Structure formats: structure tokens, C-alpha cells
Amino acid sequence: MTILVTGATGNVGRQVVEQLVKRGADVRALVRDPAKANLPPGVNVVQGDLLDVDSLRSAFSGVSTLFLLNAVVADEFTQALIALNIAREAGVERLVYLSVIHSDLYVNVPHFAGKFGVERMIEQMGFNATILRPAYFMNNDLTIKDVVSGYGVYPMPIGGKGLAMIDARDIGEIAAIELVRRDKSGASLPPDRINLVGPDTLTGAKAAAIWSEVLGRTIAYPGDDPAGFEKNLRQFMPSWMAFDMRLMSERFLTDGMIPNAGDVERLNTLLGRPLRSYRDFVSEITASA
Structure with missing residues (x-):
């Protein structure tokens, strides 16, 4: 039984691969440049691109379960639909898809709307699937660490509704758990959606307060x-991507990224441990500076 991971060298994909290896899975990683992949020993690294049909057909040969992760690019929706169709052609029935929380709410935000469209296609095509819907990645804030420490401001416009930020390492582990569960199941499992959230819902002011406490x-x-x-x-x-991110931030302000009742408890149970907190994340990245 082989699990194919797309986006295998990114922040989340790399975590998924590592967690699958820890669980003894047979992992195949689809990457653009195998020479730069630097993935764990034992991973079958294959060269390919989500717009290259021939490379996808080769990569999907013998695969039992797919982890589908699409980067935010202008043709993200097309890439996903091609991958789904090639998967179905290859007889792959089991799937874990990385979508985004509130994909059905942030309807004017291009990459949210695209991911919601992919969710609908997964359902209509009849895949045995888990759809993961992560909130804002804590790891995004690695890019602003120098701004926070150098200028004394938390610059991300996340508003006052609150974002249930989650660590990419937790996303990767949950994805691996779901992939192994579906891959090893002798029977077809029912479809599922899981909101991936952190333990705290943080406003801009609360995030700044945590940085204040950690930095003193x-x-x-x-x-x-x-x-x-x-x-x-x-x-x-690119300007289109910057505008996409602006539209997302506007929805942060009006709607936030709020968990449903029971989301945090479900994830703690799934992981067998508490979710990583934003305070611990900030402490970790500042200690390593």
C-alpha cells in the first residue's frame, strides 16, 4: 500500500512525509526537483508537476492513497482537478485533501473559493476522503519575527474576531494519522471533514501581548x-496573490477563523496530546534567533 504525497517539500508536506515515515508507511513524494528534495531515507521521490499529465500518470501508478496539497498559485483549481482525475483513472479511491477553514464562507477570496470547489469535486467524484480545513498557520509568523523584534509591532492585520492559529507540525501529524487510517482500512470509510485549529483563538492584540511577554x-x-x-x-x-491575501485579511476582520464547538477536543484526542500553543511557538522561534 503506497501513499502519494503532493507538495512534499513544503511546510506542511514535509511534515506529512516525516510523520508517515515514523508510522512505517510506504511513502512516495511528488516533487519538481528530486535533487533538492532532502526527504527522509526510504521515501520514494519522483519527479513531476501537477500540470504534467504524463508525470502524474507515472507517479500515481500503484498508489493506494493520496495526500493532495496544492500551493496557492493562479491555476490551483486546475491543478487539483487534473490530479483528482488522474487519481481516479489510476484507481485511487482514498484521499486526504488539505483545504482551508471557512472555505465555504470566504467566498470572495480566490484561493478559498478554489479549495471549496475542489471539496465539492471530491464529493461528487465519490472519493473515500477526509477533508482537512486548517486555520491560519502559526508558521506564517516566522516571516515577521524580525519586524516584531526590530520595530516593536505585530504587523499582521488579523483583527479583533480572532484566528484559531495552528502549528504546521500538528497539521502534518493529523494528516498522517488520517492517511494511515484510510490506507489500512479494509472497508470504505465514510467521508469526513476536520477543522484544524489551535488551542487558542487569537486577536491582533492578544498576539502582540504574547510577543510582549515572551520578549519582555x-x-x-x-x-x-x-x-x-x-x-x-x-x-x-505577484500583484494577484497580494490582492488575494488582502481579501483574506479583510475576512479576518469581519469573520475571523473561529472553531466549532468540540474542534479542539477532537484534535487533542486524535493526537493523543494537547495541540501546540502560539505562546510555545513564539518562545521556540525567538529562542533559536
């Missing part, structure tokens, strides 16, 4: 400025 000095939250956020992002990403 005041870190301010300057307020909610999606337009300024877009402007900053355009310095290092």
Missing part, C-alpha cells in the same frame, strides 16, 4: 490595514 518588552498591535498589507506583500509576490 512592549510589542504593539498597530491596527487593521488590509490595504497596507497588500502594498507590503506586492514587494515580493
Whole structure:
């Protein structure tokens, strides 16, 4: 039984691969450049691209279960649908898909709407699937560590509703647990959706307060400025992507990323331990500076 992981060298995909290896799974990783993959020993690394049908057909040969992760790119929806169709052609019935929380609520945000469309196609195509819906990744805040420490501000416009931030390591472990559960099941398991959230729902002010406590000095939250956020992002990403991120941040302000009742308890039970907290994450990344 072989589990194919797409996006295997990214923040989440790498965690999924490592957790699957720990569980003794037969892992195949789809990557663009095998020479740079640097994945654990024993992983079958194959070269391919989600728009290259021939490489996908080769990668899917003999696969029993798929972990589908699509990067936020302009043709994300097309990539996902091609992968799903090739999977079905290859006889793959078991699937774990990394979507996003509130994909059905943030309907004007391109990459949210795209992931919700993929969820619908997974259902209509009849896959034996778990859909994982993660909230904001704590790990995104690695990119702002120097801004926080250097300028004394927490710059992410996350608002006052709150985001249930989750550590990518927890996402990877939960994904691996679900992949192994489906891969080893002798019978077809019912479809499932799991909100992936952290133990705390953090506002901008609360996130700044945690940084203040960890660093031992005041870190301010300057307020909610999606337009300024877009402007900053355009310095290092395409304009369409920066605008997509702005639209997302606007929904942070109006809706937040709020867990449903029982989400945290379900994940703690699934992991057999408490979810990692944002405070512990900040302490870890500042200690390693």
C-alpha cells in the first residue's frame, strides 16, 4: 500500500512525509526537483508537476492513497482537478485533501473559493476522503519575527474576531494519522471533514501581548490595514496573490477563523496530546534567533 504525497517539500508536506515515515508507511513524494528534495531515507521521490499529465500518470501508478496539497498559485483549481482525475483513472479511491477553514464562507477570496470547489469535486467524484480545513498557520509568523523584534509591532492585520492559529507540525501529524487510517482500512470509510485549529483563538492584540511577554518588552498591535498589507506583500509576490491575501485579511476582520464547538477536543484526542500553543511557538522561534 503506497501513499502519494503532493507538495512534499513544503511546510506542511514535509511534515506529512516525516510523520508517515515514523508510522512505517510506504511513502512516495511528488516533487519538481528530486535533487533538492532532502526527504527522509526510504521515501520514494519522483519527479513531476501537477500540470504534467504524463508525470502524474507515472507517479500515481500503484498508489493506494493520496495526500493532495496544492500551493496557492493562479491555476490551483486546475491543478487539483487534473490530479483528482488522474487519481481516479489510476484507481485511487482514498484521499486526504488539505483545504482551508471557512472555505465555504470566504467566498470572495480566490484561493478559498478554489479549495471549496475542489471539496465539492471530491464529493461528487465519490472519493473515500477526509477533508482537512486548517486555520491560519502559526508558521506564517516566522516571516515577521524580525519586524516584531526590530520595530516593536505585530504587523499582521488579523483583527479583533480572532484566528484559531495552528502549528504546521500538528497539521502534518493529523494528516498522517488520517492517511494511515484510510490506507489500512479494509472497508470504505465514510467521508469526513476536520477543522484544524489551535488551542487558542487569537486577536491582533492578544498576539502582540504574547510577543510582549515572551520578549519582555512592549510589542504593539498597530491596527487593521488590509490595504497596507497588500502594498507590503506586492514587494515580493505577484500583484494577484497580494490582492488575494488582502481579501483574506479583510475576512479576518469581519469573520475571523473561529472553531466549532468540540474542534479542539477532537484534535487533542486524535493526537493523543494537547495541540501546540502560539505562546510555545513564539518562545521556540525567538529562542533559536
